[in-house]
Amino acid sequence: MRRAWRAGAAVAMAIGLLGLIVLAGCAGSENAAPPGSSDQAQYVKRVLEDREYLFDGYAATVSSVRVPVDETYRLTVRVCGERSGCVGGPSASVSPTPGGPTTTPNTSPSPPSSTSPGTSQSPEPSESSLPPAPGEAVVRVGGMVRARLTTDMPGTMTPLGTDIQPVLTPEDRATWEWDLTPSQAGRWQLQVHVSVLKAETDQPLIADQVITIPMRVDQTNAKRAEQAWFGIKEVVGVLSAAGVSLVAVIGFVARSMVKRRRARAAALAAQQPPTNIP
Secondary structure (H helix, E strand, O other): OHHHHHHHHHHHHHHHHHHHHHHHHHHHHHHOOOOOOOHHHHHHHHHHHHHOOOEEEEEEOOOOEEEEOOOOEEEEEEEEEOOOOOOOOOOHHHOOOOOOOEEOOOOOOOOOOOOOOOOOOOOOOOOOOOOOOOOEEEEEEOEEEEEEEEEOOOEEEEEOOOOEEEEOOOOOEEEEEEEEEEOOOEEEEEEEEEEEEOOOOOOEOOOOEEEEEEEEEEOOHHHHHHHHHHHHHHHHHHHHHOOOOHHHHHHHHHHHHHHHHHHHHHHHHHHOOOOOOO
16 A cells, blocks of 8 residues: 555656646746847847938048158048038148148049938938049948058058047038158058947947058158168178178278279280380
């Protein structure tokens, strides 16, 4: 009897545990999140909603830069709405100093005005509008805009203001400036990265919009003389480390030049025919 009772109790407990497991599974399925309610899906939805407020604007700068080595050039970039009238390149007040580097300014006409976009639809670019001039680009604006400058140019690059500024309406404009001082002659590239941020955060709403500016750095006579003098000092340092003085080197070079001149004069004299004396 006792064994039968124990067996029956064990079966009842097993059935009870199985029932609890089934109930827990049902409750979990009822509380499961519906499709599309994950954190990632909600984030994507919010970003896409914020993108609806963006509209086309313009970025204006120079089409190319040419500057002597070791001289400072001020690069100016403007980002603005289409009704602000900022296209056409930087004004003379922000050009390089007189006698300094040269740039190729923009002379394109201002684009036609358009209405401000609504909150549920972004305007499409007009097919009849002219393409941007060199040094200009159509960029998306409509929020806090960040502009960064990158380059492969050897030297220094100093920003002159904040990297984040508002361009909220078609009438807004913002200006960024950098001082560039190249230390090596050659051909390089400047790249301006323009991005629109989400609300008051540093999260971009869209990928960086990149404007590439070719840069040419010219060699100067002063730089050539500096490099030549540096080479002479290096040679003198090597000779001094080897125990050879500069005076001894100069004396050796002078004696070699005298010997060469005497040998050349003797060769010329041997080639001349003898003079007959009556």
